[in-house]
Amino acid sequence: MTDAPAPSRLxxxxxxxxxxxxxxxxxxxxxxxxxxLAEYIEEDFRRWERFDKTPRVASHSPEGVIELMPTSDGETxxxxxxxGHPSNLKRGFQTxxxxxxxxxxxxxxxxxxxxxxxxxxxxxxxxxxxxARHLAPKGAKTLALIGAGAQCEFQALAFQExxxxxxxxxxxIDPAATRKAAANLAESGLDITPCQSGEEAVAGAQIITTCxxxxxxxxxxxxxxxxAGVHINAIGGDCPGKTELHRDILLRSEIFVEYPPQTRxxxxxxxxxxxxxxxxLWRVITGQSEGRRGPDQITLFDSVGFATEDFSALRYVRDxxxxxxxxxxxDLLADxxxxxxxxxxxxxxxx
Amino acid sequence: MTDAPAPSRLxxxxxxxxxxxxxxxxxxxxxxxxxxLAEYIEEDFRRWERFDKTPRVASHSPEGVIELMPTSDGETxxxxxxxGHPSNLKRGFQTxxxxxxxxxxxxxxxxxxxxxxxxxxxxxxxxxxxxARHLAPKGAKTLALIGAGAQCEFQALAFQExxxxxxxxxxxIDPAATRKAAANLAESGLDITPCQSGEEAVAGAQIITTCxxxxxxxxxxxxxxxxAGVHINAIGGDCPGKTELHRDILLRSEIFVEYPPQTRxxxxxxxxxxxxxxxxLWRVITGQSEGRRGPDQITLFDSVGFATEDFSALRYVRDxxxxxxxxxxxDLLADxxxxxxxxxxxxxxxx
Numbered sequence: 001m002t003d004a005p006a007p008s009r010l011x012x013x014x015x016x017x018x019x020x021x022x023x024x025x026x027x028x029x030x031x032x033x034x035x036x037l038a039e040y041i042e043e044d045f046r047r048w049e050r051f052d053k054t055p056r057v058a059s060h061s062p063e064g065v066i067e068l069m070p071t072s073d074g075e076t077x078x079x080x081x082x083x084g085h086p087s088n089l090k091r092g093f094q095t096x097x098x099x100x101x102x103x104x105x106x107x108x109x110x111x112x113x114x115x116x117x118x119x120x121x122x123x124x125x126x127x128x129x130x131x132a133r134h135l136a137p138k139g140a141k142t143l144a145l146i147g148a149g150a151q152c153e154f155q156a157l158a159f160q161e162x163x164x165x166x167x168x169x170x171x172x173i174d175p176a177a178t179r180k181a182a183a184n185l186a187e188s189g190l191d192i193t194p195c196q197s198g199e200e201a202v203a204g205a206q207i208i209t210t211c212x213x214x215x216x217x218x219x220x221x222x223x224x225x226x227x228a229g230v231h232i233n234a235i236g237g238d239c240p241g242k243t244e245l246h247r248d249i250l251l252r253s254e255i256f257v258e259y260p261p262q263t264r265x266x267x268x269x270x271x272x273x274x275x276x277x278x279x280x281l282w283r284v285i286t287g288q289s290e291g292r293r294g295p296d297q298i299t300l301f302d303s304v305g306f307a308t309e310d311f312s313a314l315r316y317v318r319d320x321x322x323x324x325x326x327x328x329x330x331d332l333l334a335d336x337x338x339x340x341x342x343x344x345x346x347x348x349x350x351x
Numbered sequence: 352m353t354d355a356p357a358p359s360r361l362x363x364x365x366x367x368x369x370x371x372x373x374x375x376x377x378x379x380x381x382x383x384x385x386x387x388l389a390e391y392i393e394e395d396f397r398r399w400e401r402f403d404k405t406p407r408v409a410s411h412s413p414e415g416v417i418e419l420m421p422t423s424d425g426e427t428x429x430x431x432x433x434x435g436h437p438s439n440l441k442r443g444f445q446t447x448x449x450x451x452x453x454x455x456x457x458x459x460x461x462x463x464x465x466x467x468x469x470x471x472x473x474x475x476x477x478x479x480x481x482x483a484r485h486l487a488p489k490g491a492k493t494l495a496l497i498g499a500g501a502q503c504e505f506q507a508l509a510f511q512e513x514x515x516x517x518x519x520x521x522x523x524i525d526p527a528a529t530r531k532a533a534a535n536l537a538e539s540g541l542d543i544t545p546c547q548s549g550e551e552a553v554a555g556a557q558i559i560t561t562c563x564x565x566x567x568x569x570x571x572x573x574x575x576x577x578x579a580g581v582h583i584n585a586i587g588g589d590c591p592g593k594t595e596l597h598r599d600i601l602l603r604s605e606i607f608v609e610y611p612p613q614t615r616x617x618x619x620x621x622x623x624x625x626x627x628x629x630x631x632l633w634r635v636i637t638g639q640s641e642g643r644r645g646p647d648q649i650t651l652f653d654s655v656g657f658a659t660e661d662f663s664a665l666r667y668v669r670d671x672x673x674x675x676x677x678x679x680x681x682d683l684l685a686d687x688x689x690x691x692x693x694x695x696x697x698x699x700x701x702x
Contacts, residue, residue, distance in 0.1 A: 010444065011369055017682035018362055022700035030697070057408050059423050061456045066428050068419050072410050077417050079432075081452065083459020089690055093361065093458045097684045101432065105412045107444045108434020117685035121693055150687075153694035177691055184695050330681075331368035333448045334468035336501075339440055340528055342472055343504035344535050346381070349373035 011335040014327045016114040016317055024317070024326040025118065031161040034154065038126040038162060040312040045130070048282035050074060051308055053259060063087055071307035077103045078311040080116055086213065095213060096120070096150075102314045112318045113330060116310065123313035124305060125154035128233045129162040131301040132207060134284050134291040135256060136231035140206035141166045146198050146220050147212035147236055148172035148181040155209050155233075156185055163207075167191045171201035172212075199225055209233040210244040223248040228296040234268050235303045245300075247271045253300035254293070256281050258309075267302040278302070362686040365678045367465040367668055375668070375677040376469065382512040385505070389477040389513060391663040396481070399633035401425060402659055404610060414438055422658035428454045429662040431467055437564065446564060447471070447501075453665045463669045464681060467661065474664035475656060476505035479584045480513040482652040483558060485635050485642040486607060487582035491557035492517045497549050497571050498563035498587055499523035499532040506560050506584075507532075511541055514558075518542045522552035523563075550576055560584040561595040574599035579647040585619050586654045596651075598622045604651035605644070607632050609660075618653040629653070 016024070025033055044051070052072040059066045064085030071078055082098040089095055098116035103109060132140075143165045145152050152170065159165040168190050172178045178194045185192050195201040202208055202225050210220045213236060223246050226232065232253065236244045245268050255278045257263040264274055281301070283289035292299050321327050336345035367375070376384055395402070403423040410417045415436030422429055433449040440446055449467035454460060483491075494516045496503055503521065510516040519541050523529045529545045536543050546552040553559055553576050561571045564587060574597050577583065583604065587595045596619050606629045608614040615625055632652070634640035643650050672678050687696035 015681070018685045019682050019700070022697045025697050026701045030694075052410055054408070057405070057419065057421060059403055059421060059428055059456075061423075061425065063457045064459055066423075066454060066456070066459050068408065068421060068430060070408060070410060070419060072412075072417075074412070077410055079419060081430075081454075081461070083454070085457075085459045088458050091458065092690075093460065094685065094687075094690050097460060099461070099683050103417060103432075103434070105410075105417070106414045106436075107439050107442065108415055108417050108436045109444065109448060110432070110450070115683055115685065118693065118697060149691045150693040180689065180692055180695065184692070184698065330366070331370050332450050332466055334369045334445060334466065336445075338531065339443075339445050340500045341531055341535070342469065342501035343381075344531065346373045346376050346469060347535065349370070350377045 011331055011333045012329040013110045013332040014112050014321055015330040016112070016327050018115045018118060020326040020328065021115050021118045024320060024324050025122070027324055027326065028320070030122070030154070031157050034122050034126040034129070034158040035161050037123055037313055037316050038130050040316040041123065041127055041309055042130050042285060044308050044312040045282040045285045047073070048308070053307070056262065056307070069307040069310060071311050072105060073311070075105055076315065077105050078314050080307065080310040082116070082120070100310055100314050102318055109333065112314060113332065114314060114317050119313050119317065120310070121151055121154045123309050124151060124235060125158035127309050128155060128209065128235060128301065128303060129158040131256065131281055131303065132159065132163055132231055132233060135299040135301060136163060137206050137229050137292065137295055140231070142169065142205045143167070144169045144201040144205035144208045146171050146201055146208065146210045148177035149211065149213050151211040151235065152181045153184045155211060156190060157188060159207065160188065160190055165207070167193065169193045169195050169201040169205055171195040171198050205230070207231045207233060210236050212236040212244060218244055219246050220244040221249055222246050226298060228298065230298055232298065232300045233303065234300060240265055240270065243268050243271055250300065253298040254279065255300050255302055256284065257302050258304065258306040262306060263302055263304050266304040269302055362682055362684045363680040364461045364683040365463050365672055366681040367463070367678050369466045369469060371677040371679065372466050372469045375671060375675050376473070378675055378677065379671070381473070381505070382508050385473050385477040385480070385509040386512050388474055388664055388667050389481050391667040392474065392478055392660055393481050393636060395659050395663040396633040396636045398424070399659070404658070407613065407658070420658040420661060422662050423456060424662070426456055427666065428456050429665050431658065431661040433467070433471070451661055451665050453669055461683065463665055464683065465665060465668050470664050470668065471661070472502055472505045474660050475502060475586060476509035478660050479506060479560065479586060479652065479654060480509040482607065482632055482654065483510065483514055483582055483584060486650040486652060487514060488557050488580050488643065488646055491582070493520065493556045494518070495520045495552040495556035495559045497522050497552055497559065497561045499528035500562065500564050502562040502586065503532045504535045506562060507536055507541060508539060510558065511539065516558070518544065520544045520546050520552045520556055522546040522549050556581070558582045558584060561587050563587040563595055569595055570597050571595040572600055573597050577649060579649065581649055583649065583651045584654065585651060591616055591621065594619050594622055601651065604649040605630065606651045606653055607635065608653050609655065609657040613657065614653055614655050617655040620653055
């Protein structure tokens with residue numbers, strides 16, 4: 001590598017690496033950061049109709065999928081690159097990695113490049129908590145977490161911070177994963193109960209979160225495990241062929257989703273008729289539709305993750321840059337003195 | 352900004368900034384680099400049928416467009432982010448900026464992030480020269496270049512290197528642009544003739560390249576300007592509502608395109624019936640279709656730029672990294688020791 005001439009200010013794009021993102025999370029604190037993120041996510045759900053929405057653009061292969069998730073609110077454009085490769089775990093790679101970009105719609109210039117593996121974990125938990133604020137039974141104190149993978153601790157802390165959850169009951173088919181999560185949450189102030197089965201985990205829980213990682217039709221929750229009045233937050237079923245709940249639970253529940261055209265393909269409701277009634281979360285948040293109607297109703301947030309949530313998360317991160325300083329500048333854009341003289345710029349760089 | 356812990360090798364993605372790309376171009380030499388790029392582009396046209404092709408995913412606004420152009424050959428996935436904002440010029444921004452990513456299909460991990468503003472200029476000229484190798488009249492020595500913007504010099508040098516062009520006749524409605532191009536090419540060994548009109552520029556030229564930038568239906572070439580046997584390389588008409596050639600020229604020409612579903616919307620042929628016959632360039636390159644049939648035929652390459660060309664260009668750049676060293680490493684991907692312990696990784700970064 002040799003020295004290069006200093007690029008102009010217009011050529012530079014703020015970049016939040018994984019290391020900078022971790023600094024940012026630790027500086028703000030994961031609970032506070034998720035609560036602040038939740039405000040951005042809820043704000044964007046409130047102006048849902050302003051967004052240019054499109055199902056993700058997926059490139060499938062036998063090993064997994066690579067997706068681009070673009071959206072725009074008319075002023076700002078954003079997209080996330082994300083892969084999903086369940087077999088990666090066995091090979092020492094992450095199942096999911098992600099990064100994202102925000103850009104100005106008026107001139108097309110990127111204004112942020114950010115890692116999104118950590119950020120997606122934060123926004124997913126924040127989105128779950130936003131939905132639960134509108135759907136979970138009042139005064140819920142106990143959360144069952146089924147699946148103690150990468151998302152588990154974020155869920156626990158977001159629900160502690162935003163819903164006042166005090167007790168967490170964790171179950172994973174791998175006891176080591178449960179121990180990992182319990183150890184990470186040891187100083188959180190939460191009362192943690194590691195459980196030996198899903199049945200044990202859901203006992204007494206007013207909210208059940210399923211966040212397992214198998215890429216297959218699984219039955220993490222059977223019908224008899226779900227009592228009246230429970231709120232279910234199903235976030236592990238997020239691609240075609242991957243579900244977590246028995247179909248009978250869906251038939252007993254009032255179902256809330258992010259963006260129906262995507263959830264019909266990827267969510268729990270791929271098990272149901274394509275015209276099975278669902279309520280869009282943004283309608284509940286804006287008061288156009290009712291959320292929970294009573295203490296005995298089972299509510300289900302069938303969450304698959306949508307582009308606007310990533311947009312909200314990137315928007316939040318961009319707004320923290322000046323406050324936290326946790327970023328670097330990348331020379332990503334060409335900016336010749338004379339915009340028609342791209343060739344001359346290259347030649348002058350020989351210096 | 353504070354110090355961050357060193358990320359693992361798996362977390363790192365090679366990054367070619369604008370400065371590094373300019374170093375690479377100058378180290379390899381623009382002519383040699385375009386000739387080498389052309390081999391990658393032609394190789395990917397030869398295996399056209401292996402690619403997962405999709406029209407670009409566009410987000411339109413009154414000011415312009417932001418596009419994602421993904422493709423995959425089954426082993427490698429690539430996409431380009433590119434904007435097109437004609438009004439940017441007046442405001443001191445680039446009309447077009449771009450960057451791109453290559454990733455492994457088998458695990459979804461990005462393996463290259465690169466600027467693509469400079470790289471797109473190189474690949475566009477290299478693609479033009481690939482097409483001309485198959486379509487231009489034998490022994491062509493004179494190239495007319497109409498439009499002396501950012502693409503002009505790259506076209507001149509690619510055609511000099513790959514087709515043996517010796518004389519360049521340049522016209523732009525702005526004489527300053529023509530002077531800029533002539534000055535940049537002064538030491539190229541090309542015989543440069545600045546012209547006062549399009550008519551003057553095309554006089555005696557066997558190849559005509561139109562590369563103007565207006566976002567409107569324009570008539571850069573009228574019917575009487577195009578004589579028998581000429582090859583036209585139309586690259587400025589590249590979005591809906593933007594064309595450069597009079598319709599009568601199209602009706603006299605044998606038309607070659609990259610990917611018909613995209614060219615019908617964006618290219619010169621948006622002026623023709625949707626079933627007007629065109630020949631795909633890859634069929635000519637693989638010998639499945641005839642290219643130029645005789646010395647009097649007018650051939651037209653209606654080029655709009657396709658995702659596979661960007662893929663070829665990114666593939667070429669990736670192959671130069673070890674050879675040239677013109678890159679940096681970016682900490683873009685999260686790589687916890689235990690893939691399920693993302694939260695623990697974030698907490699341990701507090702150090």
